[in-house]
Amino acid sequence: MLNVQSIDAYYGQAKILHGLSLNIQQGEVVALLGRNGAGKSTTMKSIIGIVPPRAGRITFRDREIAGIPTHSISQLGIGYVPEERRIFASLTVLENLEVGRQNAVDGLQPWTHERLFEIFPNLAERRNNLGGDMSGGEQQMLTIARTLMGNPWLLLLDEPSEGLAPVIVEQMAHTIQDLKKEGLTILISEQNLHFADLVADRAFIVEKGETRYEGTMVELESNEEVKDTYLAV
């Protein structure tokens, strides 16, 4: 579904991604693992077009998307959930969802408020609250729900478990499993191997802006050497 082929990405003059590659098949949940500053968030920003790659190719459902504007990439069916959540603080929950709403791309069952509130029951109670007044966990739910309103095929989730209490992290893992059952394809960036174990089928490991390892979660679990080299803190 998504194919990233040796992309380079920069912030100004600083080269962050050095020929990074990865791929995701339809219906998979793939984890993007790596330490602090490895380039996980930058990879996601490159895919969605916020930090367009200066070299390499990105194809999504057989279309070249590198270099086209962010909003067009989003309209093609890629939903981006940023690490910093970026809730619209002065908008209510319902208004935040409205900003994310897009017509469903062919062949998907469109997301409605009702369906979202089933998956995120907390949001239902707080639908008229301001985004800025919500707790960290609720904001994380809202940012995912907001992106789902765009009816994406592929969801880019940047460290959804970061900064959340353990109970909420567990809840988040269930949510992601639910979304997978709904047929979504998900790329999730994580530092927390345990969390990735709960949700992902396969993993890529990034280090200094390059893909260093690729394998199923099962293979990765048994590969102590790789875990020690790239993931141990």
Added chain:
Amino acid sequence: MGFILAQALTGLSNAAALFLVASGLSIIFGVTRIVNFAHGSFYMLGAYIAYTTMSMLPGIIGFWASVAITGVAVGLIGVVVELVVLRQVYKAPELFQLVATFGVILVVQDLALLTWGPEDLIGSRAPGLESVVYIMGEAIPEYDLAIIALTPVVLFAIWYLFNRTRWGILVRAATEDREMVGALGVNQSWLFTGVFFLGSLLAGVGGAIQLPKGGADLLMDFSILSAVFVVVVIGGMGSIPGAFIAALIISELNVFGVQLLHQSTLVLMFVVMALVLIVRPWGLLGKPEKPGQHGQVGELARPIAIMPTRGKWLFAAMLVLLALLPVLDDSFLLVLMADIIIFSLFATSLHFLMGPGGMVSFGHAAYFGGGAYAAALSVKYMGAPMEIAIMIAPLIAGCLAIIIGWFCVRLSGVYLAMLTLAFAQVLWSIVFQWGEVTGGDDGILGIWPSEWASDGVVFYYLVLVVGSAGILLIRHVLHSPFGYGVRAGRDSFVRSEAIGINVKLMQWMAFAFAGALAGLAGGLYVFAKGSIFPDEMEIARSFDALIMVLLGGVKTLSGPFVGASTFTLLQDWLSRFEYWRLVLGSMIILLVILFPQGLVGFARDKFGRLINVRGEDHA
């Protein structure tokens, strides 16, 4: 009692146009982060277009249809400006976009002159609302009442649009985080265009409904702009209800102020603004602008190195060239070069504030004009000789900057900039209205240099020596501990405070220093011209300085000089043509689109050091 009520109603009806224009400005700023200086021009166009449509469409329906048509027409003009000019420069530094809007002001002024001629136009009264009603024995024009009734309707319509429609929700979201809105699949460009349409439409409607009350003239653009800025500063940037309340306060103040203190309504406006800002620095309903947030007008300049030996040689070579200029025996050239040197000093002082200081001033003419008036007044009333007068100029200008700076450094970014403009307008209005002392519109004439300097060549040398000394002093200060402190404060407020720098104090001192040197330039200017008029303190003069700095490039020290030379030469050359504003405005717009880094920045980026040399001695 009836009288007071009548006055209050007049104030309310005046508030309508002010509110419409101010809310349009606020809306455009909120999303695009552009302070659209051309907003006053849209208001002016509204009045003119309404004049034409109303004369073509008779009757009650014709009148109100004209208002609507005018709104749409001005909205479309706004869209054209957005598409043709601003869309080209969204990627440029935010400040630079301002210069483009200055260009638009000039172009619109001449287009209006071309289309409607130089005479003031008087709008006919609104059909069906020509008479007056008597309330408590006082005659109130029906039209005023109609406008008073209209204002809440507009307020509600705007509220509805922003809170109950998808478009409005998207706009509010974009005001907070444009990039995220894009990542959610919304094409921001069209959102921007839509916002420009709405904002311009509101300004156009404001001009149209004001027509029967005040007519249309070519000065409307700047005169509404200062009132609108005061309204936006008091109400809070980006707040529509704030704009509404502030427009009411200012309009009522004007109406009652005239009764109390005939001439000083504008001063009264300032006192209220100052009071509001002491209590609420972000305006009545505004929110603080977080440092580093998108939309800060200030931009980070690259660290300015101590002038390399090469640079010193260039500077020296240029001084020698300038010193040799009288050899050519061309007195016009000397006058022009003296102007360029004076404006270079003026622009360099603004550059000090904007680049290293990180504080943008939209009202730097206050200190230039303040110095000029201080010099002129000391000659006129104390018989001071030129030497003393030129020394008094920076002192008084510095004192003004100390007072104004005290208010301004409490704010940052665009709030600070708007406030500087509002204060500059206050000074201008004092000079303008206090005719007994300042000569008002007639200015002060006959301020000539001392006997020894009365020769053109000698005076040129005087300007050269004082002007370059001023510029060198600014450079020197930049590399003093004080200069480093100022820059450290700009780059990281928190860190500087942590290492014991009192950032606000530094900024305040920088403000005073920049003001004093602008005053010095003003002092030289009076003696160069032999006279001074309130124009030298006007918004247009402040804008000239901004154009010079930005045209040259904020990031380079030679920028102000290159900018001042380019601008002065262009203006000198173009002022021979009848429609020079049109040409100058178009050229400014073109320059902005072609050289978003400024002239020197462009030269440096494109041709590296090679052209930098040429860029330096170009002037």
